[in-house]
Amino acid sequence: MTTVVEFSSVSRHYGEVKAVDQVSLKIAEGEFFSMLGPSGSGKTTSLRMIAGFEQPSEGYVIIHGHDATGLPPYKRDVNTVFQDYALFPHMNVLENIAYGLMVKGVAKKERLSRAQEALDMVALGEYGLRKPAQLSGGQRQRIALARALVNRPKVLLLDEPLGALDLKLREQMQSELKTLQRQLGITFIFVTHDQTEALSMSDRVAVFNKGRIEQMGSPRDLYNKPQTAFVAEFIGSANVIKQPLVDTLGLQSGKTFALRPEYIDLNAVSEAVSGELNAKGVIRDIQYQGANTRYQVMLDSGEALNVSCANSFSAGNEGSGDVLTDGAEVNLSWRADAMVELRDVELRGENVNVDNAGA
């Protein structure tokens, strides 16, 4: 598969601060690639180095096989959807969308008809003559998307584009973006701090932490085989099992494991225990979350484990989930292979296998 964007040991320093620290990655053509991480993890800076708004302090950015390091944004065949949309307030919607074509010298008639096409594509065909200020947040978002796509870029960069939308609209835009990406076959590089968003949309996700990539892989890999405690806890939620609990459970001493709360079975002490590993404890806290109920269980050995149970609809438990009450004694059990061994050292960017593009 062709690589469209490649980082080769890229760093970006602001004085003493290393916003991006020795990051290497390869993004394949047609891929939906997400950069996921908390704020300040370097994901947006990395995106901005692809767009050309920032230049690397060290290393190379390669776009379409050509070294793009030092190239200004207007000489790069990538387009960006900005977090604040960055629509030009003095132009109407059509003029905004046609802007990229206008500065490249496309004749007025052609650029307006192509802008109209792009506008139809985002289902806002009749809004062409409005000013951005007359549109809602969701509409502006679509205009920003149309304005980037009308230039037919090979790579589309999206900088937390759904951050300002409310939940329902965000979910709708997520599926629309995914559909659009499949239809157009364009590489999407999507920056987000929302792990659900990254998991549901992406072919591959790079998890950023403190300027480095902690782990890169498919959503399923990241969720089921996290390599570090950070990844395990940032994507979904996880119980990180360390010493001395490892010894208590009779596992190999000195190792660290991640265990997803939903992989633990929770039973009243009276019931039979089924799993390979067991622990006893007392419920300390119950959070009802609709589809699930989350229990915090204090183990007899003193550690707390989170357990998540789906709220089934059965006799005596009509979706309410509160069969077990606070302070109840419970048995926890789970399969040994539900636990994923973590590396204790945090990974450095250059250790990440960069050749698993399109995994």
Added chain:
Amino acid sequence: MNTVAVTPGGAEVKVKRSPLGRFSDVLYRRPNLYLLLLLVPPLLWFGSVYIASLLSLLWQGFYTFDDFTMLVDHTLTLSNYAQLFDAANFDIILRTLLMALSVTLFSALLAFPVAYYMARFASGRTKAFFYIAVMLPMWTSYIVKAYAWTLLLAKEGVSSWFINLLGLDAVLQFLLSVPGIGGNTLSTSNLGRFLVFTYIWLPFMILPVQAALERLPPSLIQASADLGGTPFKTFRHVIFPLAVPGIAAGSIFTFSLTLGDYIVPQLVGPPGLFLGTMVYVQQGSIGNMPMAAAFTLVPIVLIAVYLAIVKRLGAFDAL
């Protein structure tokens, strides 16, 4: 009026309020009354002191001035306003208008880079320094500044010494020999007058342009570059159009202040009246109040026309 509050138990409790508290309650419940009370004093001031006196001034333009007795007669006439179009008077209007336009244009050209630097690049101490540097001259009396310039621009003044130092005497001599802008020395030429006007009104242009550029989100400039706009195209299609309301606001200051000024034309530049000096002469020296009143109408009309043109050009669309 006593407010009745209901306690959770259901018993009614009378809450005593002081007169001031009750008044504040009334204002809270009637926002329109509140607004009215706030606006009446400034509106009264604006209406009586400003608008009414201006109208009465313009009304005096219809009175008759007897050249022989030098007295104002309350007979109404249009002749004062008609006389504005006499060749000599029209000359004054044209001269002032040309000066105001060139000062405005030149101020805008000078102000833009300074404002751009202040808004987009300067931060912290540099920005504070620029703010103070721009506003510091406004802390000095402007008559003092105008006088100072007569000396600075004089034949033996600092400016000619400096031009001499740079070896640009020939350039100065050439500029002073150009009819219309030249003269014997800088301080008696239109060029000198133009420089002083620009110097004095420049801060009024820098500050609004700077404010307009400050409001421009950096992401717009990045978006333009991202879409393929070279720095020049970004300037032409994004930065400049969005700075135009600031330039328009600044130009209203420089334009109207130059139109009405009567100090600088007396101190710097060649003889020949400006609108302001004409009003001053008519009213102060001759006592021809009606003619002076007629002349005050000119800047008002010119500024109205100027605003209409600027609005036509779309200067306020981006507001």
